[in-house]
Amino acid sequence: MGEKKKFIRDSVYGDISLSKFEEQIMDMPQFQRLRRIKQLGLISLIYPGANHTRFEHSIGTMNLGSKLATELELSNDEIELIRVSALLHDIGHGPFSHVSEGVLSVPHEELTKYVITKTSMRDLLEEKFNVNDIVDIVNGKGYLGPIVSGELDVDRMDYLLRDSHNTGVAYGVIDYERIISNLKLEDGLILNIKGVQAAEGALVSRYFMYPSVYQHHTTRIVNSMFRRSLRKIIDDDIIHEKDIYKYDDNDIVSIFRNCDNKYANDIMNRLDNRKLLKRVKTIRLDNFKIPEKMYKIKADELRKAEKEISEDYNIDKDYVIINIAAYPRFDEMKTQVDLDGKLYPLTEISNIISALSKARFKLNYFRR
Amino acid sequence: MGEKKKFIRDSVYGDISLSKFEEQIMDMPQFQRLRRIKQLGLISLIYPGANHTRFEHSIGTMNLGSKLATELELSNDEIELIRVSALLHDIGHGPFSHVSEGVLSVPHEELTKYVITKTSMRDLLEEKFNVNDIVDIVNGKGYLGPIVSGELDVDRMDYLLRDSHNTGVAYGVIDYERIISNLKLEDGLILNIKGVQAAEGALVSRYFMYPSVYQHHTTRIVNSMFRRSLRKIIDDDIIHEKDIYKYDDNDIVSIFRNCDNKYANDIMNRLDNRKLLKRVKTIRLDNFKIPEKMYKIKADELRKAEKEISEDYNIDKDYVIINIAAYPRFDEMKTQVDLDGKLYPLTEISNIISALSKARFKLNYFRR
Amino acid sequence: MGEKKKFIRDSVYGDISLSKFEEQIMDMPQFQRLRRIKQLGLISLIYPGANHTRFEHSIGTMNLGSKLATELELSNDEIELIRVSALLHDIGHGPFSHVSEGVLSVPHEELTKYVITKTSMRDLLEEKFNVNDIVDIVNGKGYLGPIVSGELDVDRMDYLLRDSHNTGVAYGVIDYERIISNLKLEDGLILNIKGVQAAEGALVSRYFMYPSVYQHHTTRIVNSMFRRSLRKIIDDDIIHEKDIYKYDDNDIVSIFRNCDNKYANDIMNRLDNRKLLKRVKTIRLDNFKIPEKMYKIKADELRKAEKEISEDYNIDKDYVIINIAAYPRFDEMKTQVDLDGKLYPLTEISNIISALSKARFKLNYFRR
Amino acid sequence: MGEKKKFIRDSVYGDISLSKFEEQIMDMPQFQRLRRIKQLGLISLIYPGANHTRFEHSIGTMNLGSKLATELELSNDEIELIRVSALLHDIGHGPFSHVSEGVLSVPHEELTKYVITKTSMRDLLEEKFNVNDIVDIVNGKGYLGPIVSGELDVDRMDYLLRDSHNTGVAYGVIDYERIISNLKLEDGLILNIKGVQAAEGALVSRYFMYPSVYQHHTTRIVNSMFRRSLRKIIDDDIIHEKDIYKYDDNDIVSIFRNCDNKYANDIMNRLDNRKLLKRVKTIRLDNFKIPEKMYKIKADELRKAEKEISEDYNIDKDYVIINIAAYPRFDEMKTQVDLDGKLYPLTEISNIISALSKARFKLNYFRR
Numbered sequence A, B, C, D: 001m002g003e004k005k006k007f008i009r010d011s012v013y014g015d016i017s018l019s020k021f022e023e024q025i026m027d028m029p030q031f032q033r034l035r036r037i038k039q040l041g042l043i044s045l046i047y048p049g050a051n052h053t054r055f056e057h058s059i060g061t062m063n064l065g066s067k068l069a070t071e072l073e074l075s076n077d078e079i080e081l082i083r084v085s086a087l088l089h090d091i092g093h094g095p096f097s098h099v100s101e102g103v104l105s106v107p108h109e110e111l112t113k114y115v116i117t118k119t120s121m122r123d124l125l126e127e128k129f130n131v132n133d134i135v136d137i138v139n140g141k142g143y144l145g146p147i148v149s150g151e152l153d154v155d156r157m158d159y160l161l162r163d164s165h166n167t168g169v170a171y172g173v174i175d176y177e178r179i180i181s182n183l184k185l186e187d188g189l190i191l192n193i194k195g196v197q198a199a200e201g202a203l204v205s206r207y208f209m210y211p212s213v214y215q216h217h218t219t220r221i222v223n224s225m226f227r228r229s230l231r232k233i234i235d236d237d238i239i240h241e242k243d244i245y246k247y248d249d250n251d252i253v254s255i256f257r258n259c260d261n262k263y264a265n266d267i268m269n270r271l272d273n274r275k276l277l278k279r280v281k282t283i284r285l286d287n288f289k290i291p292e293k294m295y296k297i298k299a300d301e302l303r304k305a306e307k308e309i310s311e312d313y314n315i316d317k318d319y320v321i322i323n324i325a326a327y328p329r330f331d332e333m334k335t336q337v338d339l340d341g342k343l344y345p346l347t348e349i350s351n352i353i354s355a356l357s358k359a360r361f362k363l364n365y366f367r368r
Helices: A020-027 A029-036 A054-071 A076-088 A108-118 A120-125 A131-138 A154-167 A176-180 A193-214 A217-235 A241-246 A249-258 A262-272 A291-296 A299-313 A351-363 B020-026 B029-036 B054-071 B076-088 B108-118 B120-125 B131-138 B154-167 B176-180 B193-214 B217-235 B241-246 B249-258 B262-272 B291-296 B299-313 B351-363 C020-027 C029-036 C054-071 C076-088 C108-118 C120-125 C131-138 C154-167 C176-180 C193-214 C217-235 C241-246 C249-258 C262-272 C291-296 C299-313 C351-363 D020-026 D029-036 D054-071 D076-088 D108-118 D120-125 D131-138 D154-167 D176-180 D193-214 D217-235 D241-246 D249-258 D262-272 D291-296 D299-313 D351-363
Strands: A006-010 A014-018 A183-186 A188-192 A282-284 A336-339 A342-345 A365-367 B006-010 B014-018 B183-186 B188-192 B282-284 B336-339 B342-345 B365-367 C006-010 C014-018 C183-186 C188-192 C282-284 C336-339 C342-345 C365-367 D006-010 D014-018 D183-186 D188-192 D282-284 D336-339 D342-345 D365-367
Touching: A006 A054, A014 A020, A014 A054, A014 D176, A020 A029, A020 A076, A020 A120, A029 A054, A029 A120, A029 C262, A054 A076, A054 A154, A054 A176, A076 A108, A076 A131, A108 A120, A108 A131, A108 A241, A120 A131, A154 A176, A154 A193, A176 A193, A176 D014, A188 A193, A193 A336, A193 A351, A193 B193, A217 A249, A217 A262, A249 A262, A249 C249, A262 C029, A351 B351, B006 B054, B014 B020, B014 B054, B014 C176, B020 B029, B020 B076, B020 B120, B029 B054, B029 B120, B029 D262, B054 B076, B054 B154, B054 B176, B076 B108, B076 B131, B108 B120, B108 B131, B108 B241, B120 B131, B154 B176, B154 B193, B176 B193, B176 C014, B188 B193, B193 B336, B193 B351, B217 B249, B217 B262, B249 B262, B249 D249, B262 D029, C006 C054, C014 C020, C014 C054, C020 C029, C020 C076, C020 C120, C029 C054, C029 C120, C054 C076, C054 C154, C054 C176, C076 C108, C076 C131, C108 C120, C108 C131, C108 C241, C120 C131, C154 C176, C154 C193, C176 C193, C188 C193, C193 C336, C193 C351, C193 D193, C217 C249, C217 C262, C249 C262, C351 D351, D006 D054, D014 D020, D014 D054, D020 D029, D020 D076, D020 D120, D029 D054, D029 D120, D054 D076, D054 D154, D054 D176, D076 D108, D076 D131, D108 D120, D108 D131, D108 D241, D120 D131, D154 D176, D154 D193, D176 D193, D188 D193, D193 D336, D193 D351, D217 D249, D217 D262, D249 D262
Parallel strands: A188 A336, B188 B336, C188 C336, D188 D336
Antiparallel strands: A006 A014, A183 A188, A282 A365, A336 A342, B006 B014, B183 B188, B282 B365, B336 B342, C006 C014, C183 C188, C282 C365, C336 C342, D006 D014, D183 D188, D282 D365, D336 D342
16 A cells, blocks of 8 residues: 555545645645535525535546546556546636526636636646646546546536435436446547447436426526626626635625625525525427527527516516526537447437437426 | 334335235245246346345335325225235246246236135135235226336336346436325326426336346347247146246256256256357347337247248257347336326326337347 | 425435425524534535535434334324424524534523524414424423434434435444334333344444544544634624524634634634644543543633643644543433333343443543 | 456446456356355345345455455456455355355365366366465465455455345445555555444444344244255265255255155245244353353254253154354454554454454354
């Protein structure tokens, strides 16, 4: 065993071993902040167990990235690069994860790049790595990119498992070992035919997690409430958008509670006490001739419509929310499968995935 | 607690309680025989952990039947009737379960009826029940029938869970509690809209279990080998078809090993030592214009084709097997769903199930 | 099913059903606050998954209380009283659960009584209950008390299971169903001999959880750091001890971060960034002639010793901490067991528990 | 991935990869026979799920042996030697595992040596190994021996996990990963202090499994019934003791059912139909002044006592059985633990283990 490794205990995988250098990364304030950012934002208002954090998810992603890189027989240097990139892939996430992201003009990937290349984290990383290699992998670029961010990546595998474990929704249980042992790295990650069923299983999991967790109608209500408040706080210059990666969940809650913006105060009070806005009307996507068009509606058109509704019913316009479910992306469909030496996209090999590809739009609803 | 109940320890659910009367049923030789009949026949040759028995499955089915009946707020008498019927629903299964069934002219349901109504089991049952009520439920008849044998019955839920637990194939893990708590009994079992996703999950599970377990290509090879031997043993009058429900797995193995039929001796030796017939050619169902037609091919046509092939290649015709995968029935699709007070078949409510309904035929292969 | 029940999804047990009235209790701000109080306080600094809350634990305790009450064949009214009492048993917990409690002059049981009897919660409860009955049960009084708070109560069973699930430490997995089905209610809860091994298992679990989780040496460091800060904040009149039940974790973190007390600012910064005080010296309890005496040392004696050490080494006395592990109480030992109609304490029946009773003091360390 | 490895699906660990050579070993009839030998003999009469086989256990032991050898940073040749030895460690087990062993004059280790060195298995093994190296490891000899057969070996870890999975008795769930990652190989396997709690957990598991599974009073009854029959069959020259390693469970059942020995016929009929002998009298070990002496009573003294009892009560002497529980060995106690560079036996480090060491004799009963 030589120098005894350090272990961290994970609720999903058990002991995960860490190198000295990884420990140093984790000890940086930038990484410690992830302890205080919930993986699923406000979803604990729907699933009370959903209190897990980006910190756990980052370590879990490192663990799976390490397993996959080892299975792919990469060099020790490559494995270490994958591990550190996976560890850092969410370092730029704002408070409440994707919830805050909806408001920002820059995606969390940009902020992640910023933290890696423009803060004290850079100094540490440069002792061992070229930070641009890490940024590339985090963004799915280069030959190693698909491992952490691609069609069938370890980020996604970890969050499905972890979200299941913490919400109690069993749909996210996937056979990640079978997937990992059937991938090879050529021009992207190629799936062996023996892994197809496990990949189908993972995609079905995500398909199920959408309406029951990630896009549950109450999830969409609390997210909308939160985002509108955050927008106002930023507009009032109470916080600055470019500093968002410095805040944790606790900061935002405190600001919402105590700042001078009455709307934010009220919304936080409603979230704290679960006095949520109510769903008034649902319009099923398939009521429209061309459902895909719904995803192209611009934000200010929605705001305008909300204003009209608020006038018709004589309510404060900030309390009318029209929300369109997120576009159901299933990049897994594009995974290349090796069947007798030729490559096919997963969606051509798999009946169930081809079927889901068509069915997914019918899931969604247009609500206010 | 009054008189302390007896518990039996199940590997899937933990402790299951039994009434005195249920214990007496289980102590009958007819029921004890189920201890010696493997639930998945010869599938332990593919999944080494698949050694579980009809005995366990029968108790598990009773357990779920009891939970569902309680949830439906049935009377104590009805609950007890469901429990006993579930316990006995497979009492007529021949050795190696469905494997032997393929050879017999009577289905196991008939034999089950025979054991319940024409053996010493009847005398015991009549102390408390009308045996015809039990036979009806086992066969899915009457208002209580769908609980044990219907579109979304407890038999199916138990075997999915149990087969997963013992094969290590995770696809069979279903959210049975969610399904059970969302069923009501009207004209058949009606599913509440809140249970739709759990029902979808159960159907997807079964869809996945088919090619990976129940109709795995090696499963089909060993089953074919076994059935052909059993046919010969019956034709040679070594055993009598009508007595099949008296035998256990051990009996048949001994007969195959020691009887005077050379073919059976050889096949048993091959199964014992895993020297299996090899797959030579696969024809995908979707190569045919009308795939459904394949399911209508008669047994003697297959035998004739096998004979021709054996002559062309100069092999013993008994070692040429053409096998068509079982027709993929998914009766769950017909489950009635209550949406705002109106009933719809599940396949209309659920995109994924409607998609699977069409995709399922593409799964299958025509092999020899 | 009549009026469809509401379900809440728990990460440990799956769906838990709620009555309309229970939902109303949960909608009160007093109960919603529990969502924002971590069950294990600061232990997420040691086990990153330990982010679960008193909210989840309260619902889980209700669930087990309900199962036990049903098994005991109590009346519907008694079952409902048990459910609501279990739901409310931790309603007075301060921020970070037991961590804050160490500082307060009143135990959380007192604050729980206050919330139940002196706040708006009382008005709601009185629609259905006599609030004194609830207070009694929460405090383990009366014939129903031992179910929620006794030697072998549902509170303890839930937290062992839940802490295991979230820390990833497997030792907390107990066979709660076996315990529950072997209890009867006479003069206290009496355990049937058939449940002894499951009770032994639960006690061993707790025995293992102490050094690895609840009294892990780092747990004791972070708790000590937090408590000293909280003490100062209270002494500075920044918060008032009697209002502690109104705060959530978020409030205290914000106060620590932003208040005028430099020590609290620094400690919070250290906790946020995991710059913890270091363990310098450990004295094993069994080095003392009479180890039990250690538990009697008074707080001001410890403070005095800390001051002396700080002077010897010329460090700020607030950064010297002497901590004695909590006294390892194992009330389970007193559980009465029914063996052939006579009652014996568990510790007399069980060799392993009698052995643990003596061994437990050797576990602990005296550290500074 | 180079040449795609073969995987076998295990119900406990999921996919286990196999080399080509390991597959060849598994394809030998000597190894295939293990498919038909139940790991827990007749215990399925007590726990209906206990149908798992030596085949599964052998593969699982190989899997853990491989993990431990890898963690110990052994060479590839050593790892392969450990894998194959673990795979073969039970190859000489007679039908129904330890049940038959009680009757034989040679232990299964001897028969294992015979199969490895004197049958066609030798020819295969010699292509890659010196068979004596394998025999040594199987017997715990040499520096690699303790991995497969020692105080804290992978054989034991696998059977605890597997027996739990299949009986549903949760006590066998151990944290094998924590144990494995804290062992080092010096003069024997040395446990790091960080693994002590996991080792305690494993020992407590085994301590609990004894009375509830392995030495459950009904287990002891069915084993005694079976052994007496087997003894008679051997005495009648129906089977020869030296050939026992050729038989599988099925053979023995058939012989018991169909041979000319009336006693064996009757006992098999009783086992088939669960008409077991009844426990009449229990004498607790601690009623004796020197309990350890009980383990020294010779078999013919017991037989003589049985004969006397049978005459007093006028029963057939073959239906009187006096059984003394097996001596509770806990070799784990001797595990060497490294604490600050010095070695101590586990029993000195661990209070709980030292306590169990004394408590274990009180568990046992003297029964007839």
